[in-house]
Amino acid sequence: MQYLVTARKWRPQTFAEVVGQEHITRTLKNAILNNRIAHAYIFAGPRGIGKTTTARILAKSLNCTKPKDGEPCNECDMCKAFQSSQTMDIIEIDGASNRRIEEIRSLRESVKYAPTKGTYKIYIIDEVHMLTTESFNALLKTLEEPPSHTLFIFATTDIHKVPLTIISRCQRFDFRRIEMNDIKTHLKKIADSENIIIDDQSLTLIAKKADGALRDAQSLFDQVISFCGNNVEAPVLSKMLNLIDEEVYFKISDSILEKNFRAAFDISKLIYDNGWNFIDFTNGLVEHFRNIMTVTLTKDSKLIEAAEIFMERYLAYAESFSQGDILRILSFLNKVQYELRSAPNQKLKIEISLTQLIGLEKSATISEILKNYNDISQANSTAPKIDRHEKILKDTDSKRPYTGKKQVVNSEVNPATSKIEKFESPMPGNQLSIDDINSKWDSFLEQVNSEKFWLGSLLSQAKLIALSGAKVHLEVEQLDDCKIIDENKNYFLMKTNQVFGTKLEFEFTNGKTVPKNVTGSRKVKFTHSESDSSYSNNSAQETGLIKAIIDELGGQEIK
Numbered sequence: 001m002q003y004l005v006t007a008r009k010w011r012p013q014t015f016a017e018v019v020g021q022e023h024i025t026r027t028l029k030n031a032i033l034n035n036r037i038a039h040a041y042i043f044a045g046p047r048g049i050g051k052t053t054t055a056r057i058l059a060k061s062l063n064c065t066k067p068k069d070g071e072p073c074n075e076c077d078m079c080k081a082f083q084s085s086q087t088m089d090i091i092e093i094d095g096a097s098n099r100r101i102e103e104i105r106s107l108r109e110s111v112k113y114a115p116t117k118g119t120y121k122i123y124i125i126d127e128v129h130m131l132t133t134e135s136f137n138a139l140l141k142t143l144e145e146p147p148s149h150t151l152f153i154f155a156t157t158d159i160h161k162v163p164l165t166i167i168s169r170c171q172r173f174d175f176r177r178i179e180m181n182d183i184k185t186h187l188k189k190i191a192d193s194e195n196i197i198i199d200d201q202s203l204t205l206i207a208k209k210a211d212g213a214l215r216d217a218q219s220l221f222d223q224v225i226s227f228c229g230n231n232v233e234a235p236v237l238s239k240m241l242n243l244i245d246e247e248v249y250f251k252i253s254d255s256i257l258e259k260n261f262r263a264a265f266d267i268s269k270l271i272y273d274n275g276w277n278f279i280d281f282t283n284g285l286v287e288h289f290r291n292i293m294t295v296t297l298t299k300d301s302k303l304i305e306a307a308e309i310f311m312e313r314y315l316a317y318a319e320s321f322s323q324g325d326i327l328r329i330l331s332f333l334n335k336v337q338y339e340l341r342s343a344p345n346q347k348l349k350i351e352i353s354l355t356q357l358i359g360l361e362k363s364a365t366i367s368e369i370l371k372n373y374n375d376i377s378q379a380n381s382t383a384p385k386i387d388r389h390e391k392i393l394k395d396t397d398s399k400r401p402y403t404g405k406k407q408v409v410n411s412e413v414n415p416a417t418s419k420i421e422k423f424e425s426p427m428p429g430n431q432l433s434i435d436d437i438n439s440k441w442d443s444f445l446e447q448v449n450s451e452k453f454w455l456g457s458l459l460s461q462a463k464l465i466a467l468s469g470a471k472v473h474l475e476v477e478q479l480d481d482c483k484i485i486d487e488n489k490n491y492f493l494m495k496t497n498q499v500f501g502t503k504l505e506f507e508f509t510n511g512k513t514v515p516k517n518v519t520g521s522r523k524v525k526f527t528h529s530e531s532d533s534s535y536s537n538n539s540a541q542e543t544g545l546i547k548a549i550i551d552e553l554g555g556q557e558i559k
Contacts, residue, residue, distance in 0.1 A: 005218070005219070005222055006190060006218040006219075006221055006222050007215050007218040007219060010190055010218065011053055012050070012053055012057065013057070013072070013074050013083075014057060014071045014072060014074070015028065015029055015054075015057055015061075015070070015071055016071065018050050018053065018054055018057070019050065019178055019182055019183075019186050019214055020049070020050075020176070020177075020178035020179060020182045020214070021049070021050055021054065021175055021176070021178075023176075024043075024054060024173045024175065025054065027173070028054070028058055028061075028070075029069070029070035029071070030070070032061055032062070032067070032070040033069070033070045037062065037151070038151075038170075038171045039146050039150070039151055039152065040143055040146070040151070040152040040153075040154070040169055040170040040171065041055075041058070041151075041152070041153045041154065041170055041171050041172075041173065042128070042153075042154040042155075042156065042159075042162070042166075042167060042170040042171070042172050042173070043055060043153070043154065043155045043156070043173050043175060044155075044156055044157075044159035044172065044173070044174050044175065045157070045174055045175030045176065045177075046157060046175070046177055046212065046213060047157055047213055047215070047216075048210075048213030048214055048215030048216050049175045049176070049177060049178055049212070049213060049214060049215075050175060050214070051155040051156075051157075051175055052124070052126055052155050054175075055124045055126075055153040055155055056082075056090075056092075056124065057072065058153060059082070059090045059120075059122040059124060059151075059153065060072040060074075060078075060079055060082050060090070062118075062119060062120045062122065062151065063078045063082070063087075063089055063090065063115075063117075063118030063119055063120055063122070064076055064078055064079055065077070065078055077117075078117060078118055081117075087116075087117070087118070088115075088116045089115040089116055089117060089118035089120065089121050089122065090118075090122045090124070091110075091121075091122070091123050091124070092124040092126065093107070093123065093124065093125045093126070094126055094127065095125050095126055095127040095128045095129070095130045095131050095156075096127045096130040099130050099131045099132055099135060100132065100135065101132065101134045101135050101138055103135070104131070104135040104138045104139055105138060107123065107139075107142075108138065108139075108142050111123075111142055111146060111147060111150050112147065114147075114149050115149055119149070120149055120150070120151045121149055121150050121151070122150075122151045122152075122153065123150070123151070123152050123153070124153045124155070125152070125153070125154050125155070126155045127155070127156060127157070128154040128155065128156045128162060128166075129156040129157070129158045129159070129161035129162050133163075136162075136163050136165070136166055139166070140165055140166070140169070143166065143169045143170075144169050152170070154166075154170065159172075159174075177211075177212030177213070178212050178213070178214050179212075180204070180207045180208060180212075180305045181207075183206075183207040183210060183212075183214055183217045184200075184203040184204065184207050186214065186217075187203055187206060187207070187217060187218075187221055188203060190218075190221065191221075191232075194225075195230065196225060196230050196231075196232065197230060197231045197232065198232040199232070199233065199234060200307050200308050200309070201234035201307040201309060202224070202232045202233065202234045202237045204305075204306065204307040205234065205237055205238065205241070205243060205307075206220045206221055206224065206237075208305065209241065209243070220241075223240075224237055224240065224241075227240045228240070234307075242274075242275065242276070244271070244274075244276050244280060244281055244284055246284075246288075246306075246310065248267055248270065248271075248281075249284060249285055249288035250288075250310075250313060251263060251267065252267060252285065252288075252354065252357070252358075253288065253289070253292065253317065255358050256329075256357060256358050256360070257320055259358060259359070260358065261355055261358055261359070263354075263358065264351055264354035264355045264357075264358055265351055267354060268347055268350050268351045268354065271347075271350065272347050278340060278346040278347070278349075278350055279337070279340060279341065279346075281350070282333065282336060282337050282340055282350075283337070285333060286330065286333050286334070286337065289326060289329050289330055289333065290330070291304045291305075291306060291314050292314060292317045292321055292326060293321075293323075293326040293327075293330065294314075295314050295315050295317060295318045296317065296318055296321055296322070296323060296326055297323065299315075299318055301314055301315055322362065325360070325362055328360060329357065329360065332353075332356070332357060332360070333357075336349075336353045340353075432467075432500065432501070432502065433467070434464070434466065434467040436500070437464065437467055437472060437500065437504075438464060440499055440500060441464055443499065444495070444496070444499045444500070445459055445460055447495070447499065448495060452488070452491070455484065455485070455488060455491075458482070458484065458485065459474075459485075461476065461477075462474040462475065462476045462482075462508070463475040463476075465509075468507075470502070470503065470504055470505055471504070471505050471506070471507045472504050472505070472506050472507070473507050473508075473509060474506055474507070474508050474509075475508070475509055475510070476508050476509075476510060477510065482506075482508045485506055485508070489505070492504075492505070492506065493505070
């Protein structure tokens with residue numbers, strides 16, 4: 001028996017055998033069952049996906065004498081005559097070689113004659129877009145009102161070249177590219193029937209190379225069988241088709257994580273020595289990181305077009321790359337793809353690009369940074385507290401200018417009073433001094449830092465210098481950094497009321513100017529009104545108070 005290529009030997013003979021076009025075959029079957037047959041159809045789509053095959057099955061079904069559920073029986077005289085190309089009722093025309101107006105005029109004349117045996121006289125015009133403008137115009141009237149026994153089926157890969165006047169007179173069906181898994185399943189079925197052993201990785205390579213065209217996949221399958229025999233293995237297949245080994249792409253992603261710069265030169269040399277195309281390599285690398293992005297975002301490998309042996313390896317990258325890292329890598333590779341086409345030395349360009357790719361540092365989003373700071377703050381809050389109150393007082397005293405008088409540390413200050421639960425708010429009429437603020441300042445900072453660490457960090461860099469009325473004066477290096485304090489004024493009013501027993505406001509200075517009417521240790525009397533706070537301004541009492549502070553505590557007046 002004469003040898004037939006796989007594409008012809010395994011050409012579908014029924015609608016059910018058509019691969020990947022269920023949305024079209026189901027519509028055509030229902031039209032046949034319901035007797036809603038149009039006078040003209042046009043099938044559009046890429047090459048090798050079943051347009052002409054579907055047209056032949058439709059023509060055979062319409063003239064079959066014993067159809068079964070809209071399918072041809074392939075056993076009656078009409079079906080056998082069509083399969084042996086001996087019927088006069090189904091005429092298949094190549095639009096590329098019969099594109100002149102003379103052929104179309106002959107077709108118009110033959111349309112008038114009734115079918116010899118079948119129900120319909122069917123004209124299948126393949127590559128109809130190749131007809132000339134004059135031929136299309138000559139066909140218009142016949143196509144619009146053909147005889148009741150005549151039916152046209154057009155097939156084209158370039159639907160945009162077909163005039164709209166032709167398309168509007170036909171029922172249009174758009175065929176789609178066949179999915180990789182459907183191609184693999186069909187090829188596996190053929191291999192099992194032919195007693196050919198082929199692994200999943202080899203099927204994946206053939207299906208990806210076919211790029212959605214089943215006919216291309218079947219042609220590659222024949223070529224592979226001729227080279228490998230009845231036992232097909234992926235390494236041999238890759239060598240025969242000169243395909244880039246996917247291990248190369250995994251080596252690059254691993255090198256990015258390990259910062260292995262030597263891999264950039266090793267891989268570039270490997271591509272050059274094997275004669276692989278650098279542009280094909282870059283395209284494959286983009287697809288590789290697209291697969292990593294898929295598992296990073298979805299935590300699943302269902303959307304990856306790869307062999308089963310690589311699925312687990314891709315899933316292992318789910319936590320290795322962040323979303324920001326993947327987007328930066330893909331953006332960089334897209335730029336490399338564009339620049340590589342015009343590069344005079346593609347090998348050098350790949351080496352530099354891979355080195356830059358491996359050298360990319362990990363990025364972190366603002367949300368991740370805030371989360372890390374919150375985790376650190378929570379860890380610090382649960383750790384054993386170290387009493388730093390006395391150390392802070394000593395550091396503060398050591399920064400004061402020496403006056404020759406003994407500086408006394410308030411021995412009545414108990415570090416335990418820095419805890420909110422042990423603090424008792426002062427009763428109306430009590431006086432609050434800067435020492436009271438200073439004694440509980442450390443506890444105040446810790447609580448602010450645990451709740452809003454960015455505010456606590458800012459206050460921890462400020463120096464407490466004075467108290468004036470309901471305002472606490474702080475010295476900072478940059479006044480611009482304190483705008484965030486004003487934006488959170490309500491929060492600090494609430495927090496100071498919890499810790500110090502009254503609502504306080506913060507005022508900042510950069511050290512170059514001294515606040516007016518401010519004394520470093522001046523005591524201030526607060527009322528418990530939420531909207532007002534005042535202090536005694538009796539000069540006699542104030543003079544005695546200042547003298548007591550200087551004599552007993554070693555204080556110094558700030559001018």
